[in-house]
Structure formats: C-alpha cells, structure tokens
Amino acid sequence: MDQTEDNFIGISDSVVHLSRKAWTAYLGVAIRGLVLIVGASAALYWQPNYWQIILLLMVIPLALLAYQVLLLRSYRLYYDEVGVWIYSGVLPWKRGVSGVKWRDLDEAIFVNSFLSWVTGAYTIQLRHRFTKVIEITAANMAQGKQAAMTVNQQQRRLLGSAEAVNIS
Numbered sequence: 001m002d003q004t005e006d007n008f009i010g011i012s013d014s015v016v017h018l019s020r021k022a023w024t025a026y027l028g029v030a031i032r033g034l035v036l037i038v039g040a041s042a043a044l045y046w047q048p049n050y051w052q053i054i055l056l057l058m059v060i061p062l063a064l065l066a067y068q069v070l071l072l073r074s075y076r077l078y079y080d081e082v083g084v085w086i087y088s089g090v091l092p093w094k095r096g097v098s099g100v101k102w103r104d105l106d107e108a109i110f111v112n113s114f115l116s117w118v119t120g121a122y123t124i125q126l127r128h129r130f131t132k133v134i135e136i137t138a139a140n141m142a143q144g145k146q147a148a149m150t151v152n153q154q155q156r157r158l159l160g161s162a163e164a165v166n167i168s
Contacts (some may be wrong), residue, residue, distance in 0.1 A: 016154075018084075019077040019145035024119030025140035029068045036061050077124065077147060079139055084108070084126055084151055086136050100126050100135040102158050108151035110144050124148050 046142025
C-alpha cells in the first residue's frame with residue numbers, strides 16, 4: 001500500500017473542499033514564462049539562423065513551467081469527519097495528503113496583509129493542539145480567510161457534539 005492510499009483510508013465521501021491556489025500563485029510562473037518567451041524572441045531576432053537550437057533549448061524550461069502550473073493546480077485544501085487535509089502532487093511519487101485530525105487541531109488561522117486583503121489570497125496555517133507546531137502552511141489560497149473560519153466553525157461544532165456526548 002503506498003502513502004497516498006494509506007492517507008485516504010480514513011477519508012469518507014463527505015469531503016468538503018475549502019480552497020485551492022489563487023491566481024496570485026500563478027504570477028511567478030507567468031512572469032518566468034514571459035521572460036523566457038521574450039528572451040527566445042530576442043535570440044531568434046538576433047540569430048535567426050540558429051532557430052532550431054534556440055527552440056530546442058526552450059523545451060526544458062517550458063516543460064518545467066508546465067509542471068509548475070500543474071503542481072499549483074493540484075493543491076486542494078479540504079476537510080472530512082476525520083480532519084483537515086491538503087492534497088498536492090502531479091507525479092505519482094510526489095502525490096500525497098498531509099493534515100491534522102480534528103482531535104489534534106488547535107486552530108486554523110489566516111495571515112492578513114494588505115496584499116492578501118486586496119487579492120483575496122491568504123496564507124492558511126493549521127496548528128497542532130499539543131505541540132503548537134504548524135502542521136499545514138498553505139500560501140496564496142483562494143478564499144483562505146473563509147476557509148480558516150470554516151475550519152474553526154467545524155471544529156467548534158464537532159467539539160460541541162463531543163462535549164454533549166461526554167455530558168450525557
């Protein structure tokens with residue numbers, strides 16, 4: 001059994017998707033792609049006789065940019081009755097889920113700044129209850145503020161039902 005299957009054992013069909021990467025996460029890739037295209041265009045303009053070599057040299061950087069876009073698209077923050085999880089990965093040996101179970105979750109917070117307020121893309125952090133270690137840090141998440149609030153509301157709801165069971 002591989003790690004991905006092991007991580008999915010406790011996850012049911014009642015998954016609630018919270019967030020994915022926002023458009024701001026793609027800006028760096030877009031800028032690198034633009035620089036690559038401008039550089040290749042300039043090289044083709046100044047050295048048109050070497051167009052085959054120039055295009056061949058562009059294949060690897062373009063493939064890496066495509067991989068980065070696919071990797072950004074793979075990020076999914078979600079929760080189920082077991083806990084809060086983040087999934088990412090494109091290649092089979094890089095795919096995986098990490099997260100924190102509800103019983104071990106202290107709180108979900110979002111990092112607020114002017115840029116995150118303007119773009120709506122927040123960094124989300126999930127802290128472990130006992131160690132205070134940040135279990136999940138996810139930057140540039142779309143609706144990250146709402147995702148953190150939803151996780152905290154769900155945790156309060158689950159803790160409330162657990163306390164009601166303990167009182168009875």
